[in-house]
Amino acid sequence: MSDKTDFEKLENFINGVGAARMLLQRSHKQEFLIEALVLYATLIDGFCRIALVLKQQIKNRSSDFDVKYIHQDDDRDYYSERDIYKYAFEKAILEKDIFDDINALYDFRNKVIHRFLISEIEYAHLGLVLDRYELVFQRLWNIVYGLESEQIQKGVGMTIARKVTEEDKKAVHKDILRKVDTKDPEKLKQILGSKLIQDTKIFSERAERERISDEVSDEIEIREEKTRIPPGFTSVKEITKWAERKGLFRKCICGHEKVSHVNTNKMKKAGSNLDDYVKKCKVKRCKCKNYREQNHEKFVK
Structure with missing residues (x-):
């Protein structure tokens, strides 16, 4: 369970949206279509979540909000993407056409991620879909902007009208970069956990990556050794690695x-x-x- 305050959780969420947008721009520039697909899906989910927060604050005339909209603890219940889309539609944040578009894009995203090998999808098909994602993204941005404007007009919620200085922009950019990489080994160890780290007691990212690299080299060596021996025989290296594991x-x-x-x-x-x-x-x-x-x-x- 996270020991962060609700404000810190919201701050992490906002920084995550900024980081996803920055990474999306990079993936567009380098034409990483599948990465862009995943990041668009992340941003659409994020915009729907922040829209729900803003809408709730307007309705309740308060700065309080349901923290489950913007944070998920591993040991607690949470709102899935489908839940968020449904709530945004039910609360009249999304109109029927954009709600249907979001769900169709969600299904396509899952098909690319989970069924790329076993379906007729081609990598080149993603270009048109990313255009659809961009349209939905821009529409959601306008929806969120409208809710923020409504908060300012009514004097409720967390949105404050003020001039953004260059120092503010630098501070925001710094926070976004921290969401990309804090360079904190303890946080990395905590996030990955014992299932993805061989020994958390003596964890070092460099040592762990070197260990994994060595194991990858071993597997390549096993495959090369198998090509040199008759079928039905076992590679000596393979036996050694089995015993090691x-x-x-x-x-x-x-x-x-x-x-x-x-x-x-x-x-x-x-x-x-x-x-x-x-x-x-x-x-x-x-x-x-x-x-x-x-x-x-x-x-x-």
């Missing part, structure tokens, strides 16, 4: 590797969990009864 080269507190604790005589050929056969060390004169990995408290039985 299974942790067979890790050492027990007895000083011997995990592979020395595997009872191969009792192993089944298929459907076996290797750890079910890891127990007593087979090295002569070693009295270790259970494998216990160095620097870990847990026994593997």
Whole structure:
């Protein structure tokens, strides 16, 4: 759960919209069509969300808002893109034609992302769709601008009329760049978590990327080795990598590797969990009864 205030969450959201717009301009310039497709979808969702916030503040004559419009905690319920589009339509923010366009574009975006390989979609088809996205984007921008103007006119909500200085622009740009990259390793570690990082206790982005690069090189080496051996034979490198992934080269507190604790005589050929056969060390004169990995408290039985 996030420990940030609602204002900080809103600030993060606004910076995200700015960052997405900046990245979209870059993807247009470099003709990265799929990246542009994803960023347009992000911005359309973002504009609908901020429009809901503005509309709610106007209705309630308050600066308060439903924080779920602009922030999602992993351990809480949230509003999906479809929910946001539906709410924006039900609250008369979106007219029927643009609501239908947004949903059609949403379906196409999902088709590109999830079914590019198994459908008849061609990369060149995205150009026309991106034009449709740009039209919807501009219409939504005008809708949000209209709601902001209404807040200023009525003196309610979070929109304030004032002249924007060059210093203001620089500060906004700086905040947007922080949404692109804060260069904060602790934040990166927190966002990725233990499922995407091998060891969060000794995490370093540089070391992690080097490790992954080494593994990629190993896979390429395995493939090249397979082209040099007869069909049906296994690459030596492949066997070594399999053993490494299974942790067979890790050492027990007895000083011997995990592979020395595997009872191969009792192993089944298929459907076996290797750890079910890891127990007593087979090295002569070693009295270790259970494998216990160095620097870990847990026994593997």
